[in-house]
Amino acid sequence: MSRGFVLRFSxxxxxxxxxxxxxxxxxxxxxxxDALILLxxxxxxxxxxxxxxxxxxxxxxxxxxxxxxxxxxxxxxFRKGMEGFLPDVDWDDPEVQAALxxxxxxxxxxxxxxxxxxxxxxxxxxxxxPALILQGKDDPIVRPAETRQLLSRYAGPHxxxxxxxxxxxxxxxxxxxxxxxxxxxxxxxxxxxxxPAHMEMDNDD
Numbered sequence: 001m002s003r004g005f006v007l008r009f010s011x012x013x014x015x016x017x018x019x020x021x022x023x024x025x026x027x028x029x030x031x032x033x034d035a036l037i038l039l040x041x042x043x044x045x046x047x048x049x050x051x052x053x054x055x056x057x058x059x060x061x062x063x064x065x066x067x068x069x070x071x072x073x074x075x076x077x078f079r080k081g082m083e084g085f086l087p088d089v090d091w092d093d094p095e096v097q098a099a100l101x102x103x104x105x106x107x108x109x110x111x112x113x114x115x116x117x118x119x120x121x122x123x124x125x126x127x128x129x130p131a132l133i134l135q136g137k138d139d140p141i142v143r144p145a146e147t148r149q150l151l152s153r154y155a156g157p158h159x160x161x162x163x164x165x166x167x168x169x170x171x172x173x174x175x176x177x178x179x180x181x182x183x184x185x186x187x188x189x190x191x192x193x194x195x196p197a198h199m200e201m202d203n204d205d
Contacts, residue, residue, distance in 0.1 A: 033129055034191075034192055035130050035187070035188070035192060036127070036129055036132070037131070037133075037187065038131060039134050039170050040134070040135055040139050040142040040167055041133065041147060041150060042113075042141065042142050043120050043142075043146065044114060044118065046143070046146060050114060053111045053114050054114075057107040057111055061106060061107060062104040062105065063104060063107050063110060064102060064103060064104045065104075065105060066101050066103055067101055073097050077138075077140075077168070080171075080174075081168060121150060121153060124153040124154045124155065125153050125154075125155055127154060127155055128156045129156050130157045130159075130191045131156060131158040132158070132159050132183070133150075133151055133158060133159070134169055134183060135147045135161070135162045135163070135169075136165035136169050136176065137162050137163065138164075138166045139165070139166050140167065148160075161183055163179045163183075164176055
């Protein structure tokens with residue numbers, strides 16, 4: 001039987017379901033994938049402000065995220081992470097740095113992200129399919145402690161591994177990529193008895 005695989009880095013999972021893509025909530029509500037693979041799954045920020053987002057949205061229509069997070073423009077990991085969004089940008093340029101700090105997004109959009117994170121936490125308590133959760137040890141956005149918290153909610157069988165990396169686990173050029181692919185191959189082979197063809201060709205075991 002022909003089987004399909006879908007890779008969804010934006011939602012941070014790999015799912016095998018004859019070519020169907022699912023979200024964390026739809027995994028419980030509509031579709032039942034055979035397995036989930038979560039890469040540094042974002043479920044929210046450990047901050048009181050995060051919980052106040054719905055109320056703050058009535059007072060503050062837009063927010064400047066890079067003033068809150070205060071990026072270190074000299075950090076190679078930050079630069080590499082931003083390359084996917086803003087390639088060929090000179091991060092040493094003071095005007096570029098100022099423009100990023102002034103970049104704003106509607107707080108309503110931030111609230112949608114918050115609601116999606118809460119939905120993922122709720123869905124985890126009802127998920128029955130096997131899951132592989134991979135977490136970067138040095139991830140400044142999704143911290144290991146937060147992922148372990150999600151893990152404690154997960155109802156189904158699961159494997160958890162912390163890898164030497166930051167928030168760049170899905171990056172094929174990242175240092176952790178060989179660990180990511182080899183761990184995923186072992187999980188798929190063990191749980192489903194099959195590995196995507198492109199991963200077999202990339203096998204370095």
